[in-house]
Amino acid sequence: MKLRGADVLARALAAAGARQLFALSGNHVMAVFDAALEAQLSIVHVRHEAAAVHMADAWGRLRGEPGIALVTGGPGHANAVSALYTALAAESPLILVSGHAPLDELGKGAFQEMRQAEVAAPLAKASWTAQSAEGLAADVARAWREALSGRPGPVHLSVPSDVLDAIVEAPPMPDFGAPPAPQEPAPEIRDALRTARRPVIIAGPARMRDDAQGLEEATGVPVIGMESPRGVNDPSLGKLADVLRQADTVLLLGKRADFTLNFGKVFAEGCRVLSVERFRATERLGADGWREEVRVALAYRPPAWREIGSSTHPVAVCREVQRLLDAPEAILVCDGGEFGQWAQACLAAPRRVINGPAGSIGAALPFAAAAQLAAPRARVVAMLGDGTFGLHMAEVDTAVRYRLNYLAVIGNDATWNAEYQIQLRAYGAARAHGCELLPTRYGAVATAMGAHGEDVVDFEGLAPALARAAAAGKPACVNVTIERIAAPRY
Numbered sequence: 001m002k003l004r005g006a007d008v009l010a011r012a013l014a015a016a017g018a019r020q021l022f023a024l025s026g027n028h029v030m031a032v033f034d035a036a037l038e039a040q041l042s043i044v045h046v047r048h049e050a051a052a053v054h055m056a057d058a059w060g061r062l063r064g065e066p067g068i069a070l071v072t073g074g075p076g077h078a079n080a081v082s083a084l085y086t087a088l089a090a091e092s093p094l095i096l097v098s099g100h101a102p103l104d105e106l107g108k109g110a111f112q113e114m115r116q117a118e119v120a121a122p123l124a125k126a127s128w129t130a131q132s133a134e135g136l137a138a139d140v141a142r143a144w145r146e147a148l149s150g151r152p153g154p155v156h157l158s159v160p161s162d163v164l165d166a167i168v169e170a171p172p173m174p175d176f177g178a179p180p181a182p183q184e185p186a187p188e189i190r191d192a193l194r195t196a197r198r199p200v201i202i203a204g205p206a207r208m209r210d211d212a213q214g215l216e217e218a219t220g221v222p223v224i225g226m227e228s229p230r231g232v233n234d235p236s237l238g239k240l241a242d243v244l245r246q247a248d249t250v251l252l253l254g255k256r257a258d259f260t261l262n263f264g265k266v267f268a269e270g271c272r273v274l275s276v277e278r279f280r281a282t283e284r285l286g287a288d289g290w291r292e293e294v295r296v297a298l299a300y301r302p303p304a305w306r307e308i309g310s311s312t313h314p315v316a317v318c319r320e321v322q323r324l325l326d327a328p329e330a331i332l333v334c335d336g337g338e339f340g341q342w343a344q345a346c347l348a349a350p351r352r353v354i355n356g357p358a359g360s361i362g363a364a365l366p367f368a369a370a371a372q373l374a375a376p377r378a379r380v381v382a383m384l385g386d387g388t389f390g391l392h393m394a395e396v397d398t399a400v401r402y403r404l405n406y407l408a409v410i411g412n413d414a415t416w417n418a419e420y421q422i423q424l425r426a427y428g429a430a431r432a433h434g435c436e437l438l439p440t441r442y443g444a445v446a447t448a449m450g451a452h453g454e455d456v457v458d459f460e461g462l463a464p465a466l467a468r469a470a471a472a473g474k475p476a477c478v479n480v481t482i483e484r485i486a487a488p489r490y
């Protein structure tokens with residue numbers, strides 16, 4: 001059977017298990033849009049290429065299979081690449097497929113010619129350009145395996161337009177491979193944890209998504225997932241710094257002692273630090289008393305927060321939002337500066353997607369859209385700052401077109417507040433400048449794009465606005481006026 005290169009690509013993606021593409025069109029990839037029809041790949045067509053990659057990222061984190069982003073060559077690829085950084089740091093499996101100038105025109109000044117694989121290489125686990133239509137199925141298999149293997153992460157494949165248009169004999173579908181199973185713990189690691197008095201396992205982003213709770217239940221050793229650029233000061237981990245100072249044995253599970261652990265300086269002198277990529281529980285190793293102490297320390301939040309009543313404080317806003325997340329399948333998305341930190345400190349949900357160790361802002365709306373698609377029945381709530389909302393504001397339109405009915409809460413302090421707070425701390429109030437925004441009515445902006453919008457200026461209006469938004473039957477943006485307040489520090 002004869003096939004176009006684009007059909008080989010689309011069929012290989014479908015054979016690997018992909019059903020969904022997050023795409024922005026362009027000359028180089030229209031053959032893939034065409035091939036997606038037979039291969040039964042659905043397309044969410046976004047408004048900025050970085051949003052397509054952020055969506056593939058959230059899909060990958062929630063489904064445990066690579067999300068697929070499809071963009072055009074040259075400028076489309078360049079726009080997409082920035083979002084790989086977030087996925088790489090979060091160890092999120094995804095494949096960025098970018099159109100590319102035809103191989104037979106390279107070096108001659110082809111339209112949108114660019115050394116794309118080199119541009120993406122530092123932001124991906126692997127990055128290369130397909131060389132033939134026959135080889136595209138093997139390229140997809142390699143990308144799929146690479147995205148999932150070891151520490152998962154983004155992979156980039158450029159597909160030249162002459163490779164997509166070439167007609168070839170259909171190649172056999174390769175083996176897409178299964179990710180390796182967790183290994184038995186080495187005896188010395190097992191012994192170290194069993195003989196320790198205060199052991200902890202610190203899991204990196206990918207390993208905390210593989211059932212960290214189950215690992216803790218099985219071993220009795222506290223498992224602490226770290227995925228925040230605030231590291232040991234992650235406000236969703238309470239008094240983690242105290243726990244780590246007391247620990248006598250630490251197992252780093254798929255995690256480096258990097259800046260988030262102050263390069264290991266957060267551990268007590270004499271603490272035994274071990275490291276392993278994967279770990280399977282085979283027996284009980286820890287003691288319940290210590291586990292309970294750790295649980296209480298991580299759940300710590302300042303008691304004064306309970307006194308914060310009806311106000312424009314983020315704690316008060318979060319208290320109202322938590323009611324929406326008290327649902328079995330809820331997914332919380334957090335993004336942005338200080339408001340995002342408050343949301344992580346105050347809100348709990350069965351599943352969470354945050355911008356992660358990269359510390360980059362802007363992904364919340366694409367994350368929420370992909371989360372809603374990955375879990376259609378789930379209540380998806382995104383918490384983001386007003387500055388952050390502006391980065392991918394146009395994705396509200398995408399959510400409206402595909403009926404992705406998430407609820408976004410914008411904490412509006414009319415400031416790039418995280419940076420303003422740095423100015424206050426480092427240079428003083430008299431030198432704090434240039435970080436102001438406007439108290440824009442983002443609810444009205446969302447309404448204009450066809451979503452449900454609310455602009456809440458008084459706390460009394462918040463609960464009814466959230467209720468209307470939750471019942472709207474369309475994507476909703478609730479823009480809430482909040483005070484300019486520094487992120488929580490315990």
Ligand SMILES: Cc1ncc(C[n+]2csc(CCOP(=O)(O)OP(=O)(O)O)c2C)c(N)n1
Pocket residue numbers: 336337338339340359360361362384385386387388389411413415416417418419
């Ligand atoms: C892509 C990217 N650009 C810039 C920054 C720096 N940055 C971090 S937080 C922040 C301010 C965010 O403002 P907003 O979303 O309004 O949240 P707020 O801090 O006001 O609550 C900025 C500019 C970043 N982390 N990532």
